[in-house]
Amino acid sequence: MTNIDLGRPVQGDVVDVILDDHRRFEELLRDLRDSSQDRDAVRRAFATLHVAHAEAEERHVYPQLRRKRAVGEHEAEHGEEEHAEGNAALLAVLELKGTDTDAFEDAVEELARVVNHHLTEEELTILNPARDEVGPRVRADLGERFCAERNRQIDNDCGALANVRRIVSAARKDGLLDEYEGRDDD
Structure with a gap:
């Protein structure tokens, strides 16, 4: 588990709730790049949020x-393939012993590349259609289900190394x- 606040939304338009998490990902990636941060705590927080978010999206x-x-x-x-790629890149970051090495910085760079892509x-091809094609009541119901699953995953320590290994x-x-494995940085 982590002491970094990942938020505990319980409701909201699913598009807004997902976008809030996307901004959290960007903040955590900035913190992972910052050598003055507790990078070990940040990578654990990132792992927890990434897995919880992806599981909630894929299930609901x-x-x-x-x-x-x-x-x-x-x-x-x-979207599911990209979650898998993100989890594989995340696993590479989690498995490194230290956080002050070139290997760590290279792994963080790859994680940032995969997640930012x-x-x-997702914002262009999934969230925009959700805004345009799905009514506010359905988006609110979906937001509630997304939040419940996300929070349940966080409570179950979904970002633990053993769980990320299992997911990958x-x-x-x-x-x-398959496509991601073909890259020379895996």
């Missing part, structure tokens, strides 16, 4: 947006990391 948001025809199967599957793409291993078995 993506399926509902597909049912409402706001996004297609391709967009949802691509996903945030941009499952993603590999499911073929979600």
Whole structure:
């Protein structure tokens, strides 16, 4: 667990709640790059938020947006692949012993690249259609379900190294990391 405040939203428009997390990711990535920060605490907080956020989206948001025809199967599957890539990059950061090495900085750079790409793409191809195609009542209900799952995941220490390893291993078995594995930085 972490002592860094990750927020505990319980309701809200799902688009706004997700965007709030996206801004938290950006702040945590800035802190991971900052050598004056407690980078170990920051990476644990990032891991917790990343896993909780992705699990909540995959369990509730993506399926509902597909049912409402706001996004297609391709967009949802691509979002899941990018979550898997983010988890793989996150695992590389978590598995490093020290936080003051070139290896750590390289791993953080890759994590930032993968996560920032996903945030941009998700905001354009998933959140914009959710705003345009799904009514406020459905977005509020989805926000409540997203928050409940996100908070449950956080309470269960979802960012623990063993759990991130399990998630990445499952993603590999499911073929979600094939394209990412081809990169020379893995």
